[in-house]
Amino acid sequence: MKLKALNGFKDILPGETELWRQVEDRARDVFARFNFAEIRLPILEKTELFARSIGETTDIVEKEMYTFIDKQITLRPEATASLLRAYIEHGLYVQKPVQRLFTVGPMFRHERPQQGRLRQFHQMDAEVLGSANPRVDAELMTMGSMLLAELGLNVSLELNSLGCPACRPAFRESLLSFLGSRQDALCEDCKRRSVTNPLRVLDCKNPNCRAIVADAPSIQEHLCPECATHFQAVQDGLDQLGIVYSLNKFMVRGLDYYCRTTFEFITADLGSQSAVCAGGRYDGLVEQLGGPKAPGIGFAMGMERLVLLLLQKEQKIEPPAEIDIFIAGLGGDASRLAFSLMQGLRKAGARVTMDLDARSLKSQMKQADKAGARHVLMIGEEELAKKAGMLRNMATQEQREIPFGDEGLRMLLEATAAGR
RNA sequence: GUGGGCGUGGCCUAGUUGGUUAGGGCACCUGGUUGUGGCCCAGGAGGUCGUGGGUUCAAGUCCCAUCGCCCACCCCA
Numbered sequence: 001m002k003l004k005a006l007n008g009f010k011d012i013l014p015g016e017t018e019l020w021r022q023v024e025d026r027a028r029d030v031f032a033r034f035n036f037a038e039i040r041l042p043i044l045e046k047t048e049l050f051a052r053s054i055g056e057t058t059d060i061v062e063k064e065m066y067t068f069i070d071k072q073i074t075l076r077p078e079a080t081a082s083l084l085r086a087y088i089e090h091g092l093y094v095q096k097p098v099q100r101l102f103t104v105g106p107m108f109r110h111e112r113p114q115q116g117r118l119r120q121f122h123q124m125d126a127e128v129l130g131s132a133n134p135r136v137d138a139e140l141m142t143m144g145s146m147l148l149a150e151l152g153l154n155v156s157l158e159l160n161s162l163g164c165p166a167c168r169p170a171f172r173e174s175l176l177s178f179l180g181s182r183q184d185a186l187c188e189d190c191k192r193r194s195v196t197n198p199l200r201v202l203d204c205k206n207p208n209c210r211a212i213v214a215d216a217p218s219i220q221e222h223l224c225p226e227c228a229t230h231f232q233a234v235q236d237g238l239d240q241l242g243i244v245y246s247l248n249k250f251m252v253r254g255l256d257y258y259c260r261t262t263f264e265f266i267t268a269d270l271g272s273q274s275a276v277c278a279g280g281r282y283d284g285l286v287e288q289l290g291g292p293k294a295p296g297i298g299f300a301m302g303m304e305r306l307v308l309l310l311l312q313k314e315q316k317i318e319p320p321a322e323i324d325i326f327i328a329g330l331g332g333d334a335s336r337l338a339f340s341l342m343q344g345l346r347k348a349g350a351r352v353t354m355d356l357d358a359r360s361l362k363s364q365m366k367q368a369d370k371a372g373a374r375h376v377l378m379i380g381e382e383e384l385a386k387k388a389g390m391l392r393n394m395a396t397q398e399q400r401e402i403p404f405g406d407e408g409l410r411m412l413l414e415a416t417a418a419g420r
Numbered sequence: 421g422u423g424g425g426c427g428u429g430g431c432c433u434a435g436u437u438g439g440u441u442a443g444g445g446c447a448c449c450u451g452g453u454u455g456u457g458g459c460c461c462a463g464g465a466g467g468u469c470g471u472g473g474g475u476u477c478a479a480g481u482c483c484c485a486u487c488g489c490c491c492a493c494c495c496c497a
Contacts, residue, residue, distance in 0.1 A: 109496080394457070
């Protein structure tokens with residue numbers, strides 16, 4: 001096998017696409033109920049956009065981006081940056097004080113692939129721009145929660161606040177001094193993280209580090225009054241809407257732009273990639289990218305992770321019959337008639353197919369069965385002589401004559417409609 | 421970037437201490453029904469055993485190299 005897809009890039013084959021569509025259709029339905037409008041974005045942007053929004057020193061920007069170096073353009077590693085760029089570029093903030101937008105599509109990160117992690121993966125992103133109201137946070141999480149619930153997935157919501165530029169530095173200092181005194185006990189990764197990104201030590205998976213960090217200062221207790229008020233209001237909103245969540249003071253997010261509210265919907269059924277949906281608030285980012293003072297919050301859902309979970313549930317989705325009528329033509333003349341009859345039925349809206357190779361009737365019946373055909377219209381020498389085809393209902397095995405011509409076409413369409 | 425595991429027809433796989441034409445299941449095709457699907461039966465097509473080299477009278481099996489995939493670390497949806 002010479003030509004194959006790149007490592008970390010996957011074909012989504014027929015059979016699986018059905019599940020993907022279920023996920024996406026359900027998402028569009030839920031997003032619509034929450035009054036979100038779709039926005040479609042390019043997947044290539046100037047490298048600078050991602051560097052400035054995600055953060056120059058994040059792993060994503062430092063080593064995971066697919067960049068055309070000579071052109072200084074990059075395949076998007078996430079959607080928020082592009083969405084904000086479009087929001088600013090088209091002055092969407094002028095048209096409506098609060099914009100609620102969603103987008104669906106592929107993202108690219110050059111990471112080592114593993115379960116639930118690909119180099120091209122797909123996300124559904126929802127963002128609310130122009131409001132700092134904590135109810136927006138609660139509403140957005142509610143939307144995510146509803147979608148996951150309607151997909152039948154068992155996930156839990158974890159909530160934290162990362163503070164803001166006013167209070168995070170003080171917390172950082174206090175955390176740094178705490179870590180400083182325990183350097184020797186930390187794992188190698190955490191020693192490194194203590195320097196590069198101390199908050200990251202909080203969510204280390206190493207049990208030893210977890211034990212140490214259990215006594216670390218809590219970000220939730222270091223919030224400034226404004227952030228504390230906001231955080232409490234978010235929780236009140238979730239409580240009011242009946243959304244169950246748990247506070248997790250160890251949860252940090254990887255992207256630089258997050259502030260205040262951060263959250264993750266996590267599952268125990270995906271190996272180590274446990275987050276199926278995650279997001280947070282990013283007040284100040286729009287401004288930082290050259291836009292107005294518009295606060296924002298959003299989340300991203302990993303579609304292949306959702307699909308993996310749905311596949312695990314083994315809820316065998318009976319594929320619906322896909323074909324209304326299979327026309328079995330026996331012999332050259334019948335096959336020729338079937339060919340034009342098929343087109344007439346398709347024009348009238350029916351799903352029709354036939355065996356263009358006109359193999360044996362037995363073979364054609366098998367094909368019809370496999371295609372999930374509800375009816376088979378048989379046309380052989382007898383039928384040609386009688387000027388009427390034989391219509392077989394595949395479920396009931398009943399057969400009846402259908403005359404050629406307009407009257408017959410009407411009967412076929414009736415049978416088709418009744419079968420659906 | 422770092423570790424571990426695995427590569428046998430389209431898919432899942434058997435292959436014992438190296439020993440005749442690499443076996444089975446699913447799927448596919450044909451026939452059993454001179455024109456009737458699902459079940460069953462019979463037959464058929466389909467494989468450079470990831471690739472290259474080495475050891476040997478003999479390699480799917482042993483050795484080396486290489487490529488690919490998977491899982492985990494890292495990171496994150």
